[in-house]
Amino acid sequence: MKNLNDQIKFPCGLTMKNRFMLAPLTNTQSYENGKLSDEEYNWLTMRAKGNFGLTMSCASHVQAIGKGFPGQLGIFADEHIEGLKRLTDEIKSHDSLAVAQLHHAGMRSPEDIIGEQPVCPSDDEETNSRALSIDEVKRLRDDFIEAGVRAKKAGYEGAEIHGAHGYILCQFLSSDINKRDDEYGGNLENRSRIIFEIIDGIRDKCGSEFLLGVRLSAERFGIKLGETKKVCKKLIETNKIDFLDMSLWDSFKEPVEEEHQGKNLLEHFTELDFKDVMLTVAGNIRTGENVHKVLNNKVDFVTIGRAAILHHDFPLKVMENPKFEPIELPVSKAHLNKEGLSEKFIEYMGAWPGFVGK
Numbered sequence: 001m002k003n004l005n006d007q008i009k010f011p012c013g014l015t016m017k018n019r020f021m022l023a024p025l026t027n028t029q030s031y032e033n034g035k036l037s038d039e040e041y042n043w044l045t046m047r048a049k050g051n052f053g054l055t056m057s058c059a060s061h062v063q064a065i066g067k068g069f070p071g072q073l074g075i076f077a078d079e080h081i082e083g084l085k086r087l088t089d090e091i092k093s094h095d096s097l098a099v100a101q102l103h104h105a106g107m108r109s110p111e112d113i114i115g116e117q118p119v120c121p122s123d124d125e126e127t128n129s130r131a132l133s134i135d136e137v138k139r140l141r142d143d144f145i146e147a148g149v150r151a152k153k154a155g156y157e158g159a160e161i162h163g164a165h166g167y168i169l170c171q172f173l174s175s176d177i178n179k180r181d182d183e184y185g186g187n188l189e190n191r192s193r194i195i196f197e198i199i200d201g202i203r204d205k206c207g208s209e210f211l212l213g214v215r216l217s218a219e220r221f222g223i224k225l226g227e228t229k230k231v232c233k234k235l236i237e238t239n240k241i242d243f244l245d246m247s248l249w250d251s252f253k254e255p256v257e258e259e260h261q262g263k264n265l266l267e268h269f270t271e272l273d274f275k276d277v278m279l280t281v282a283g284n285i286r287t288g289e290n291v292h293k294v295l296n297n298k299v300d301f302v303t304i305g306r307a308a309i310l311h312h313d314f315p316l317k318v319m320e321n322p323k324f325e326p327i328e329l330p331v332s333k334a335h336l337n338k339e340g341l342s343e344k345f346i347e348y349m350g351a352w353p354g355f356v357g358k
Contacts, residue, residue, distance in 0.1 A: 001292055001295075001296060001322075002019065002292075002295045002296065004018055004019050004020070004291070004295075004315070004318065004319050005017075005018050005019075005319065006018070006019060008053070008278060008300055008301055010211055010242040010243065010278060011239075011242050011276045011277065012158075012208060012209050012210060012211050012212070012242050013208075013209055014097065014157060014158070014209070014211050014242075016053040016054050016097055016301065017053045017095055017096075018051065018053040018301075018315060018319075019053065019295060019300070019301040019302060020051070020052050020053050020054070020301065020302060020304060020314070020315040020318075021052065021053065021054040021055075021056060021245075021280055021301055021302065021303045021304065022044075022047045022052040022054065022055045022056055022303075022304060022308050023056065023282050023303045023304055023305035023308065024056040024057060024058050024059055024101040024160065024162075024215075025058055025305055025308070025309065026058055026059065026068075026069055026072075026348070027040060027043060027058055027071070027341075027344075027345045027348065028069055028070050028071035028072070028344050028345060028347075028348045029043060029071050029342050029344050029345050030071050030072065030073045030074075031071070032070065032071065033074070033079075034060075034061070034064075034067075034072065034073060034074020034075070034076065034077070034080055035074070035079065035080060035083050036073060036080070036083030036084060036086070036087055037071075039342035039344065039345070040057075040058075040071075040073060040087075041083075041086065041087055041090070042340050042342075043340045043341060043342070043345065044057055044087060044091065045087070045090045045091060045094070046312045046339075046340040047096075047308060047312050047340075048090070048091040048093075048094040048096035048098075049094050049312070049313075050308075050311070050312040050313035050314065050315065050316060051096075051313060051315040051316045051319075052096055052304075052308070052314075052315055053096060053097065053301070053315070054096060054097040054099055054301075055091045055096045055097065055098060055099070056099045056100070056101055056160060057073060057084075057087070057098075057099070057100055057101060058072070058073055058101065059072070059073075059101050059103035059162055059167075060072070060073045060074060060075035060100055060101060060102060060103055060147070061074055061075070061076055061103050061104055061105065062075060062076050062102050062103065062104050062140075062143045062144050062146075062147035063076050063104055063140065063143050064076055064077075064114070065109060065114050065116065065118070065119060066103065066104030066105050066106065066109060066168065067105065067109055067113055067114050068103065068105030068108055068109055068110075068167065069105075069110075069113070070113060071344060075100060075102065075147045075150055075151060075154075076143065076147065078150065080150070080154070081150060081153055081154045084100075084151075084154035084155070084156070085154050085155050087154075088154055088155030088156050088157075089155060092155070092157070097157050097158065097211065098155065098156050098157055098158075099156060099157060099158045099159060099160060099211060099213070100147075100151040100154075100156045100158075100159045100160070101159070101160045101162050101215070102144055102147045102148060102151070102159050102160065102161050102162060103162040103167060104140065104143075104144070104162075104167060104168040104169070105118075105167050105168065106118065106119060106120050106121075106129070106167055106168030106171045107119070107120040107124050107127040107129035107168075107171060107177075108127070108166055108167055111128065117129065117130050118130075119131075119132050119136065119168075120132070120168070120171055120177065121137075121168075121171050121172050121177060121178040121179075121180055121184065121185065122177065122178055122179040122180055122185070124177065131180070134182055134184075137184050137194065140168070140194070141194050141197050141198055141201070142201070144161065144198040144201075144202075145198055145201030145202050145205060147159075148198075148201070148202035148205065148206055148210075148212075149202075149205050149206060152206045152210060157210070157211050158210055158211025158212060158213065158242070159202065159206075159210070159211070159212060159213075160212075160213040160214065160215055160245060161195065161198055161199065161202075161212075161213070161214045161215070162215050163195055163214055163215055163216050163217075164215045164216050164217040164221075164247045165217060165221060165247065166217075166220070166221035166222070169194065169195055169198075170216075170217060170221050170222075170223065171222075172184060172191055172192070172194050172195070173188075173191050173192055173195075173216075173223060173227070173228075173231070174191075174221065174222030174223055175188075175191065175222070175224070175227075176222035177222045178191050188227050188230060188231070192231050192234070195214065195231075196234075196235075196238065199212065199214070199235075199238065199240050199241060200240065203240045211242050211243075212240070212241050212242050213241060213242055213243040213244065213245050214235060214241055214243075214244055214245065215245040215246075215247055216228055216231065216232065216244070216245070216246060216247070217247050218246060218247070218248050218249075218255070218265050218268070218269070219255060219256050219257070219265075220249070220256075224257065225255050225257055225260050225265075225268060226257075226259075226260065229268065229269070229272065232244060232246075232269065232272055233272060235277070236272070236273070236274055236275055236277045239275075239276075241277060242277065242278060243277060243278040243279070243280055243300075244269075244274070244277060244278070244279055244280070245280050245281075245282070245303060246269050246279070246280070246281045246282070246283075247281075247282050247283065248265045248266065248281050248282065248283030248284075249283045249284065250265070250283050250284040251264070251265060251266045251281055251283040251284055251285065251294055252264045252265075252266060252284070252293075253265060255268065265283070266281060266283075266294070266297055266299070267297070269281070270297055270298035270299065278300040278301065279298070279299050279300050280299065280300060280301045280302065280303045281294060281299055281302070281303060282302075282303035282304075282305060285302050285303070285304060285307070286306055286307045286325075286326060287307075287323070287324065287325045287326065288317075288318040288321060288322045288323050288324035288325070289322070289323055291318050292322060306326075307326050309336070309339070309341070309349070310326045310327055310331060310335075310336075310339065311326055311327070311339065312339050312340055314326070329354055329355055329357075330354055330355060330356055330357035331355065331356065331357060332357050332358060333346050333356060333357070333358065336349065336356065
């Protein structure tokens with residue numbers, strides 16, 4: 001059984017004090033212009049105080065048109081830096097790594113929120129999204145890179161590139177969605193090109209000591225498991241990232257695609273040779289036993305979402321009790337408020353079936 005307090009040393013040289021990362025969780029608490037609110041500051045810093053070794057802020061959009069939900073924390077303009085600096089200073093004061101997640105919702109940007117037609121690798125009638133021109137694709141790439149630079153200026157020790165959950169980089173990866181016939185469409189090398197160019201740019205501008213990760217989906221959202229594994233192998237071989245964050249939804253379920261069944265999703269990724277790159281996974285890791293089960297399956301550290309909402313100090317509770325189980329659902333609004341969720345966040349969580357009681 002792995003020691004939960006083991007330090008994780010990343011290829012960039014940074015160390016993480018334990019095996020717990022806070023998942024980048026949508027919380028709708030910041031201002032509509034993307035500036036940090038006190039509510040989001042309190043929510044995140046409370047998790048750093050709760051002993052998460054890495055505190056990742058929620059998906060932060062790199063272009064105004066890439067906003068995916070109300071109250072989203074932004075990183076698309078220099079006016080965001082001041083608030084983010086306040087946030088990162090406090091996170092780091094608790095010996096937690098401060099990491100930004102760089103995001104663009106693409107065709108998942110609601111038109112009524114962004115005030116214009118959403119963008120996508122290709123025209124998409126269902127979401128009324130328009131295809132990006134080649135110049136816009138390159139602008140998108142450069143804005144992801146500039147957001148990485150902005151994150152460093154704001155005191156973040158690293159950034160995660162969000163290539164999962166059907167957002168724009170995931171849309172580029174999907175052959176179902178991406179119908180381009182230029183160098184950013186067609187075969188997998190072209191469809192994944194923008195991600196590798198973003199990595200190259202951030203690494204070049206932020207240096208070798210900047211922590212850099214990528215989040216990918218294993219399936220759903222037009223994603224094929226076999227292609228995701230190929231992208232993972234190439235990411236590892238580039239020797240330019242520090243960790244891969246695999247969003248599995250349920251770590252121990254079998255893949256949807258019949259050709260890949262016979263082993264669970266977790267096994268599909270732990271069988272890869274990660275060399276020096278660290279592996280973290282998210283997906284139904286809600287109890288102390290879940291944590292140990294995942295870590296004992298060749299995973300370096302766990303990414304905690306729902307359990308971190310219920311208990312700001314989930315890492316401490318699991319360290320004290322390997323069989324710790326979170327409070328039963330539905331949970332009261334008073335409990336969530338005590339755990340650092342504002343009324344806006346609690347209202348958002350009300351959309352999760354059976355999560356919020358009275």
